[in-house]
Each structure stands twice: as structure tokens, then as C-alpha cells.
Amino acid sequence: MLDAADLPDDVATLKAILIAAQAREAAKDVAIASKDEHIARKDERIERLEKLVAAFKQAAFGRKSEKTDPDQFDLALEDLETAMAVIHAEDEADVPAANRIAKPRAINRGSFPKHLPRIEEVIEPERLICGCGGCLHCIGEDVSERLDVIPAQFRVIVTRRPKYACRACTDGVVQASAPARLIQAGLPTEATVAYVLVSKYADHLPLYRQAQIMSRQGIDLDRSTLADWVGRAAYELRPVFDALIADLKRSTKLFMDETCAPVLDPGSRKTKTGYFWALARDDRPWGGGAPPSVAFTYAPGRGGIHAEQILQGFSGILQVDGYAGDNRLIAPERIGPDIQLAYCWAHARRKLVEITRNGSAPIAEDGVKRIGELYRIEAELRGLDPEARLAGRQERSAPLVANLHSWLVHHRARVATKSPLGEALAYIAKYWDGLKLFLTDGRIEIDNNSVERTIRPIALNRKNALFAGHDAGAENWAMIASLIETCKLNAVDPQAYLTTTLTAIVNGHKQSQIEGLLPWNYNVYDPGRKPKA
Numbered sequence: 001m002l003d004a005a006d007l008p009d010d011v012a013t014l015k016a017i018l019i020a021a022q023a024r025e026a027a028k029d030v031a032i033a034s035k036d037e038h039i040a041r042k043d044e045r046i047e048r049l050e051k052l053v054a055a056f057k058q059a060a061f062g063r064k065s066e067k068t069d070p071d072q073f074d075l076a077l078e079d080l081e082t083a084m085a086v087i088h089a090e091d092e093a094d095v096p097a098a099n100r101i102a103k104p105r106a107i108n109r110g111s112f113p114k115h116l117p118r119i120e121e122v123i124e125p126e127r128l129i130c131g132c133g134g135c136l137h138c139i140g141e142d143v144s145e146r147l148d149v150i151p152a153q154f155r156v157i158v159t160r161r162p163k164y165a166c167r168a169c170t171d172g173v174v175q176a177s178a179p180a181r182l183i184q185a186g187l188p189t190e191a192t193v194a195y196v197l198v199s200k201y202a203d204h205l206p207l208y209r210q211a212q213i214m215s216r217q218g219i220d221l222d223r224s225t226l227a228d229w230v231g232r233a234a235y236e237l238r239p240v241f242d243a244l245i246a247d248l249k250r251s252t253k254l255f256m257d258e259t260c261a262p263v264l265d266p267g268s269r270k271t272k273t274g275y276f277w278a279l280a281r282d283d284r285p286w287g288g289g290a291p292p293s294v295a296f297t298y299a300p301g302r303g304g305i306h307a308e309q310i311l312q313g314f315s316g317i318l319q320v321d322g323y324a325g326d327n328r329l330i331a332p333e334r335i336g337p338d339i340q341l342a343y344c345w346a347h348a349r350r351k352l353v354e355i356t357r358n359g360s361a362p363i364a365e366d367g368v369k370r371i372g373e374l375y376r377i378e379a380e381l382r383g384l385d386p387e388a389r390l391a392g393r394q395e396r397s398a399p400l401v402a403n404l405h406s407w408l409v410h411h412r413a414r415v416a417t418k419s420p421l422g423e424a425l426a427y428i429a430k431y432w433d434g435l436k437l438f439l440t441d442g443r444i445e446i447d448n449n450s451v452e453r454t455i456r457p458i459a460l461n462r463k464n465a466l467f468a469g470h471d472a473g474a475e476n477w478a479m480i481a482s483l484i485e486t487c488k489l490n491a492v493d494p495q496a497y498l499t500t501t502l503t504a505i506v507n508g509h510k511q512s513q514i515e516g517l518l519p520w521n522y523n524v525y526d527p528g529r530k531p532k533a
Contacts, residue, residue, distance in 0.1 A: 252316035255451035343434035386442030
């Protein structure tokens with residue numbers, strides 16, 4: 001505060017001092033208001049983040065009924081993460097540019113695949129003349145890479161076949177033969193048909209949606225036309241699928257599971273329930289040399305007779321989830337090669353976990369803990385050869401399984417048979433011989449999760465398509481999905497594989513060499529290579 005003696009006598013100067021003081025006070029008021037507003041906005045964002053964190057915890061750790069569908073769970077997480085990103089962006093925008101502190105960011109530098117084309121741009125300074133008049137010279141550079149995209153664009157392949165004739169005689173006209181086509185006199189190349197197949201069975205886009213996407217580029221194709229392409233491709237790919245099934249059944253250890261597939265029932269305007277039976281092989285956990293693969297077979301029912309038909313000719317260990325229909329495979333009166341059923345500890349544990357979610361359940365919790373100890377041992381043995389896995393199980397897991405059996409007998413005698421716990425314990429006892437089979441063979445897994453993972457894409461496509469149009473449509477769905485999912489298991493691009501395979505087939509690939517077209521025989525990404533013959 002100024003002393004009165006220090007104030008000037010000049011009126012104009014006094015006015016200037018007064019105006020300056022008022023401006024300072026106004027600036028303080030604005031700063032205080034701005035700070036209060038900033039704090040209020042920050043508090044609001046914190047509150048929104050706290051709600052999102054609570055929603056995330058609910059999605060991650062909520063009751064089973066709220067997260068039974070892995071795809072629905074992923075969708076919830078995507079929305080939560082998107083909402084959080086919006087709040088973080090608001091927080092950054094609320095800080096003046098001059099006051100922002102550069103934070104290290106999680107970047108993906110150097111991880112882009114080498115085969116992606118690089119479009120380089122060089123950004124030069126506006127002037128290359130120094131203030132002293134000298135010329136600037138380059139002493140280094142900063143390089144950054146960002147992922148860019150060119151939206152899918154259709155193009156037209158124009159094929160010309162000139163005709164030639166001799167002026168000196170009349171021996172006729174010479175012209176190159178027309179190239180073979182999957183769709184004779186049709187519009188698509190084999191690559192276009194592969195694109196439709198992958199979009200439908202890998203990216204879960206029904207044909208009518210694909211037709212809508214194409215129409216945005218002025219390509220008017222009826223859904224029925226796309227369906228015709230899919231059907232003709234399915235016909236040509238059938239021998240490859242048959243070879244896949246045959247290769248799987250030559251294995252000595254497989255997984256099997258089934259999932260429902262709603263199919264339109266002609267004439268009733270309703271759907272009936274069919275089933276996709278998944279037959280899978282995954283020897284990677286014990287270093288087996290056979291490539292991972294899965295084949296889906298459509299059947300109108302879930303009875304054990306369908307499993308028996310699918311497995312005709314197979315002999316060995318079959319890992320299943322404990323479905324009663326599988327008992328037909330080991331019935332004494334069954335005629336055919338011997339099959340051993342190994343059962344799934346994940347299903348046994350799941351029944352106990354469900355009981356623990358309904359309140360205090362010390363016995364069930366103890367059972368979950370005991371089974372968890374087996375899983376911890378398995379995690380340490382994963383990747384070892386069968387002999388090492390077997391030795392580790394005999395030394396570490398066998399005593400635990402023996403104790404678990406004593407625990408099971410003890411509590412079954414004291415728990416009501418019809419209670420949820422009694423039924424869970426009865427389930428474990430019923431399949432005990434198959435559950436402990438993993439202690440006798442290092443190739444056997446502790447659960448059936450390998451095949452359950454392969455079924456998820458079928459479930460997702462079922463949601464998008466709602467149902468298959470008829471039994472034949474479901475069979476085509478199962479066949480093409482088998483090749484696509486086997487591609488994924490072997491790190492093969494499904495579209496590149498289907499394009500090259502369809503091209504090889506229409507160009508007369510020998511049926512005697514059809515196994516050369518199986519997905520795992522397709523080379524790692526290289527535009528110039530084709531499947532091995």
C-alpha cells in the first residue's frame with residue numbers, strides 16, 4: 001500500500017495508478033475464479049475416474065453371471081478404457097501449454113513389422129541460413145514412426161487376351177488360354193472370395209453387412225451373390241478340410257468339446273439347436289512336433305453317437321469336459337479302436353468356485369485351494385518334455401492328488417448328497433479315474449482349456465449371424481472356420497492362405513498332394529511364396 005505522502009500531485013498520474021491497481025485486483029479475482037474452476041473441474045474428473053475404476057472392478061471381479069461371456073467382458077473394458085482416455089485428454093487440455101510437463105509415454109517404436117511399406121517425409125526448417133549469414137549443415141536427425149492406414153479399396157483386374165492371325169495363310173487364330181477361375185465368368189478374383197470368407201468367418205461380418213460396406217464404394221452386389229461365392233469356395237475347400245480331419249485322427253492325443261449352433265428350421269419360422277463339435281490338437285505345452293489345429297464338425301444333436309462318428313478311426317487319449325455323452329466312447333460294447341478319456345480339472349474346480357460365491361463355504365474353498373496347488377505345479381512344468389513333466393507330476397502332484405482323494409471321501413460321507421456341495425463332490429468322484437490320468441502321461445494336460453479357446457470365435461460369429469440358415473450352411477460354417485482357426489493357431493494370415501490355396505485348387509493342384517495345402521504348410525509371410533506342394 002502506498003503512503004499518502006508518496007502519491008503524486010498530478011491528477012493524470014493518480015488516475016493511471018488507480019487504473020493499474022484496479023487491473024491488478026481484477027486479475028487476482030480472475031486468477032482465483034480460474035483456480036477455483038480448475039479445482040472444480042479436476043474434482044469432477046477425479047469423481048468420474050473413481051466411478052470408472054469401480055465399474056472396472058465390477059467387470060473384472062464381479063459375479064460370474066456378469067462376465068460369463070469373454071467377448072462381452074472385453075467390450076466393457078474397451079468402453080471403460082475409452083472413457084478414461086477422454087478424461088485424461090481433458091486433464092491435459094486444462095493445463096496451459098506453457099505449464100505442461102512432458103511425460104514419458106508408452107510407445108511402440110521399432111515394433112512395426114518390416115514388411116509394412118514405409119512412406120518417408122522430411123520436414124526441413126523454414127530457413128537454412130544462420131543469423132550470422134552462414135549456411136546451416138545437418139548434424140543429425142530425429143526419426144519417428146506412426147501407424148497409418150489406407151481404407152480397404154476395391155480394384156478391377158482387366159485381363160486382355162489378344163488374338164493373332166497370319167496374313168500369309170489361313171491356319172487360324174492364336175490366342176492365350178483364359179486363366180482358371182473359381183467363379184467361372186464371374187466377377188471376383190480368388191483374393192476377393194478369400195476376403196469375403198475371412199470377413200464372415202474370422203471377422204464375424206454377416207454377408208448383408210459386407211454388401212453394405214461394398215455399396216459405400218459404389219459396388220452393388222446382392223447378398224445372395226456373396227453367398228454363392230462362399231458356397232463355391234466351400235465346395236473347393238472340402239478336400240482340404242477332409243485332409244485336416246484325417247491328419248487330426250492320426251494323432252494319439254486330442255481334445256474334444258462342443259458348443260450349440262442355432263439353425264433355422266425350414267417351415268417353422270423358428271430355430272433348432274445344432275452343435276459344433278470341436279476336435280483339437282495342441283502339443284505345444286510339451287514340445288510336441290505336430291502342428292496345432294482344430295476341426296469343427298456340425299451335427300444336429302449332442303448325443304454321444306455324434307462324437308463316436310466324428311472319432312471313427314481314432315485311437316488314443318481324448319481330453320474332454322465330463323459330458324455324459326462321451327461315456328459312449330468307452331462303453332464295453334463299443335466296437336472300434338480303444339480310447340482313453342482324460343477329464344478336466346477346470347470343470348471340477350468351477351463347480352466348487354460357484355459354491356464359494358454364494359457365501360461362506362469352507363469345504364469348497366479348501367477344495368479350490370487344493371486344486372490350485374496342482375495348477376501352480378503345472379505352470380512350472382509347462383514347456384518341458386513329456387518325460388520331465390511326468391517325473392515332476394509323480395514327485396510333486398501325485399501326493400497332492402492322493403490327499404485330495406482322501407479329502408473327497410471324507411467329506412462325501414458327511415455332506416448331504418443333494419446339496420450343491422454334495423453334487424460338486426459327486427461330480428469329482430464320478431470322473432476321478434479320468435481326472436488323475438494326467439499323472440500317468442506327460443502329454444496330457446490338466447484341463448480342457450485348449451479346445452475351449454478354439455470355440456470362442458464360433459460363439460462370437462453365432463452372435464453376429466444369430467443363426468445358420470440351414471444344416472448345409474452350418475456345415476460350411478464349420479468347415480471354413482476350421483481352416484481359419486487352424487491358420488490362427490499356426491500364425492498364418494487366413495486371407496493370404498485362402499487366396500493362395502483357392503488359386504492353387506482352381507489351377508489343378510493334385511488331389512494326391514492335398515495335404516500340402518493344409519494351413520501349417522503355408523510359409524511365414526512372404527508375398528512371393530506359395531504353399532508347399
